[in-house]
Amino acid sequence: MDETVAEYIRRTVLKIPRDEIKTMLEKWGLLSETQLQTINFRQIKESISQDVVQLCEENSVDIKQAAVLDIIYNHVYPNKRVWCVYQMKKTGEEAEFFDLTDFKKKFKGRLRSALKNVTINFREYEDNAIWIRIAWGTPYTKPNQYKPSYVVYHSQTPYVFISASVLKSNLPLLCQALVLASNYHDIREMELRSHSLNSLKDIVFKRYSQNFQTHYPRPLQERNVAPKSDLRIIQENRNEKERIERVNREVFGDGPQPKLEFAQYKLETMFKSDPQMDVLDKKEPFRCLVKFSSPHLLESLKSLAPAGMADAPISPLLTCIPQKARNYFKIREKKHFFPESFVSP
Amino acid sequence: MAELQPYNKLPALSCAVLLLVGSDGGLQQRLAEAILREKKNFKINIHLAASLPLPPERDHLRPRIDLVAFMIDIKSKYSLKNVEASLAYVDDSFFLGKVCFLVTGVGRVNYCSVEMNAIRNLGEVYCSPVLFCELEVEGSQVATAQRLLRMLEICAGHVPGVSALSFSSLMRNCADD
Numbered sequence: 001m002d003e004t005v006a007e008y009i010r011r012t013v014l015k016i017p018r019d020e021i022k023t024m025l026e027k028w029g030l031l032s033e034t035q036l037q038t039i040n041f042r043q044i045k046e047s048i049s050q051d052v053v054q055l056c057e058e059n060s061v062d063i064k065q066a067a068v069l070d071i072i073y074n075h076v077y078p079n080k081r082v083w084c085v086y087q088m089k090k091t092g093e094e095a096e097f098f099d100l101t102d103f104k105k106k107f108k109g110r111l112r113s114a115l116k117n118v119t120i121n122f123r124e125y126e127d128n129a130i131w132i133r134i135a136w137g138t139p140y141t142k143p144n145q146y147k148p149s150y151v152v153y154h155s156q157t158p159y160v161f162i163s164a165s166v167l168k169s170n171l172p173l174l175c176q177a178l179v180l181a182s183n184y185h186d187i188r189e190m191e192l193r194s195h196s197l198n199s200l201k202d203i204v205f206k207r208y209s210q211n212f213q214t215h216y217p218r219p220l221q222e223r224n225v226a227p228k229s230d231l232r233i234i235q236e237n238r239n240e241k242e243r244i245e246r247v248n249r250e251v252f253g254d255g256p257q258p259k260l261e262f263a264q265y266k267l268e269t270m271f272k273s274d275p276q277m278d279v280l281d282k283k284e285p286f287r288c289l290v291k292f293s294s295p296h297l298l299e300s301l302k303s304l305a306p307a308g309m310a311d312a313p314i315s316p317l318l319t320c321i322p323q324k325a326r327n328y329f330k331i332r333e334k335k336h337f338f339p340e341s342f343v344s345p
Numbered sequence: 346m347a348e349l350q351p352y353n354k355l356p357a358l359s360c361a362v363l364l365l366v367g368s369d370g371g372l373q374q375r376l377a378e379a380i381l382r383e384k385k386n387f388k389i390n391i392h393l394a395a396s397l398p399l400p401p402e403r404d405h406l407r408p409r410i411d412l413v414a415f416m417i418d419i420k421s422k423y424s425l426k427n428v429e430a431s432l433a434y435v436d437d438s439f440f441l442g443k444v445c446f447l448v449t450g451v452g453r454v455n456y457c458s459v460e461m462n463a464i465r466n467l468g469e470v471y472c473s474p475v476l477f478c479e480l481e482v483e484g485s486q487v488a489t490a491q492r493l494l495r496m497l498e499i500c501a502g503h504v505p506g507v508s509a510l511s512f513s514s515l516m517r518n519c520a521d522d
Contacts, residue, residue, distance in 0.1 A: 233377045236394040236403065241370065308368035308395060309421055 001057045008145050009056055009066050013049040016073055021048055024076070028069045031055050063145065067121045071133050074150060075125070078197040081150065081163040085192040085200055085325070086175070088158040088184035096183055098155040100124070107132070107181035114173055119143045128154050136170050149174060152197065158184065159204050161197060191328035199258035203325050209255030244305045244312040251319050257298035263318065263327045265290040270333055285333070298322065348436045349397065351443055354409035360388040361501035362408050363493065366431055367416025368395055368424045372449060372480055376416075379480075379490040387503055389494075397431035411501040412443055414493060419450045419459050432471065442509030443500050444473040447489070452479030474512055 016024055022041050025031055031052070039051045056066075074081065104122055111118050117137025124130055132151040137143035147165040151174070160178055164171055175187045194200050202208045235241070271286035294300045298321065305312035313319070321327050349364075363380070365373045370393065377391040390408065392399075399407070413435065418424040428446075435444065448464055450456070468475040478489040500509045 230378065230381055232381055232388075232390050233374065234390065234392045236392050236399050237396070239400065240395060306370075308370055309423055 001060055002063070004142075004145075005061065005063050005066055006053050006057065008063065009061065009069065010049045010053050011146075012066070012069050012073060013052050014045055018045055018048070020076070021045075021052075024069065024072050025052065027072050030059060030061055030065055030069075035059075063119060064121060067119055067133055067135065067145065067148075068123065070145075070148065071121055071123045071131055071150075074133075075123075075131060078163075079195045082193060082195055083152075083161045083163050083197050083200055085190045085204060086160045086162055086178075086187050087190050087204075088160065088179060088182060089186045089188070090158070090184045098182075100130070100155070103130075103155070103181045107177050110177035110180050111173065115139070115170075117141065117143050119145065119148075128156055130155060134170075134174065136165065151178065153178070153182070154201075155182070157205070160187070161200060191326040193262070193327065194258075194260045196259040196261075199260060202258045203322050208258050208322060209253040241306075247312045248302060248305055251313055252298070252302045257296070257302060258322060259299075260297045260321065260327055261293060261295065263292040263297055263321060264329070265317065266328075266330045268330065268332050292318075297327075348434050349399070349410065349413065349439060350436045351410070351439045354407075356409050356411075356501070357388075359503075360390070360408070361411050361497050361503065362390045362392065363497050364392045364394060364410045364413045365416060366394050366397060366413060366428065367418070367447075368421070368427045369416065369418055369449075370395065372418070373416060376480055376486070376490065376493075379486050380494055383487075383490055383494050385494060385498070387498070387501070389497070396427050397434035412445070412493070412497045413439060414445050414447045416447045416449055417459065417464065419448055419464075420453065420456045422458050425459050425463065429467075440472050442473075442512040444471065445493075445496065445512075446471075446473060446475045447493075448475060448477045449480050451477045452482060452485070472513065 013021060018041070022036065022039075025036060035055045035058075039048060039055070041048060108120050111120060111134070115137070116139060119133075119135040121133040122130060123133075130151075130153045132153065133148050134151070135143035135145045135148045144165075149165045149170065150163040152161040153159075162171075162174070164174075179185065179187050190204075192200060192203065267288040267290065268285040270283065301314060301318050304310040304314060317329070317331075365377065367373055373393045377393060380391060381389065392407070392410070415428045415431065416424070417428050446464070446468055448459075464475060476489065476492060479485045480489065496512070498504055499507050499511070502508070
């Protein structure tokens with residue numbers, strides 16, 4: 001077995017938390033049951049990885065097989081990577097039957113015709129998700145297994161989730177291959193990025209709880225609820241608090257919010273100041289970038305008004321994020337009648 | 346009348362009423378509970394409001410308010426704006442010792458969003474003492490509750506010989522001399 005393969009397997013095993021190593025190796029299936037039993041999974045990870053490498057030597061594992069372990073790890077821990085969402089478009093209306101073998105063949109063909117040194121792995125999962133791992137090389141160097149790109153494609157939808165590696169120059173080729181293999185005509189990047197793959201799927205597949213314009217009749221028992229707090233503490237603004245709760249519920253819905261870490265607004269609007277102050281000599285757009293970051297952005301926006309940190313309802317620029325399925329915005333001046341700026345499509 | 350008046354209602358016997366005005370409801374609740382836990386020999390009611398003016402429909406039920414404490418969270422400019430807007434709805438005679446500013450969240454130095462100058466200015470313009478506290482720390486919470494309780498006692502007239510007017514001595518800055 002090649003030294004590089006051994007080192008790669010060793011490093012991949014080291015990434016896995018110790019309690020998960022046995023399960024992942026079983027899922028991997030490259031080591032037999034008897035071989036797995038010879039490993040002591042209670043020793044330190046360094047030793048476990050050495051044992052695994054030794055057993056792989058016995059089985060003569062190659063790099064393509066080793067890459068499968070990396071896919072398994074990333075499938076269980078997708079939140080360690082940043083995922084971008086892409087949408088593919090087709091001009092025809094017919095829903096063609098999706099042929100997985102055809103897809104794989106065309107995808108591999110397109111990549112290999114442009115770049116000889118690539119490692120490509122496919123793995124299908126129950127929810128119709130196809131995971132593709134691509135390790136990129138150049139015409140003169142072998143593929144870099146430590147900086148792979150990941151693609152998650154749900155064949156019944158036009159959406160692709162890509163976790164590009166640092167080598168962004170390969171992205172156009174990757175997009176081309178996807179479009180060709182899936183029989184679409186075009187692909188565009190949606191301005192939607194996050195660490196949480198499941199949340200991105202929730203947003204584009206509309207799986208989160210949305211606010212519907214229904215009338216919530218106030219149940220009578222609300223008024224007869226026994227006060228939980230001390231009777232000597234009197235809330236003066238109870239009505240206002242209830243209004244805030246109601247508005248919040250209407251805007252955000254009742255269920256948990258999808259998990260996003262950033263919202264970025266690139267402003268290209270004119271600076272509006274007192275004409276007498278004449279701050280800017282030239283009338284050009286004032287470039288400004290506003291970035292909101294949080295471990296869980298949408299939940300924190302939802303709790304702003306009840307916590308008394310903002311007025312309810314919150315600006316629609318923030319609340320439109322799940323509906324518009326984007327968290328990177330460009331705001332330009334509206335050229336027509338209204339003086340306020342608008343959000344670009 | 347939209348303005349809060351200090352003397353337009355009759356006081357109740359052996360009773361004192363504190364009004365906390367601030368945008369953070371949870372913090373107000375915690376402070377109110379801390380005050381109620383302290384030992385005192387008069388009845389106390391605490392009203393919590395997010396802003397002024399208070400809803401007029403409950404005006405007839407509301408007792409006379411002895412002390413108004415405006416809560417400003419040093420981490421939130423919004424809370425300062427809220428307090429500044431609410432100050433317009435307080436009658437001038439309240440500012441003779443029956444108003445104080447409570448600045449919370451001072452333990453987290455890195456997250457200060459409101460400038461010290463703004464707060465000092467507020468205290469000077471409205472001739473009212475400014476108290477600093479960190480309600481997330483048990484010790485500071487208890488100390489603040491005790492201070493407010495003592496101030497409330499004086500404002501309600503339960504301490505013979507001391508009136509709310511003496512609070513102006515709390516505001517004298519050493520640098521002024």
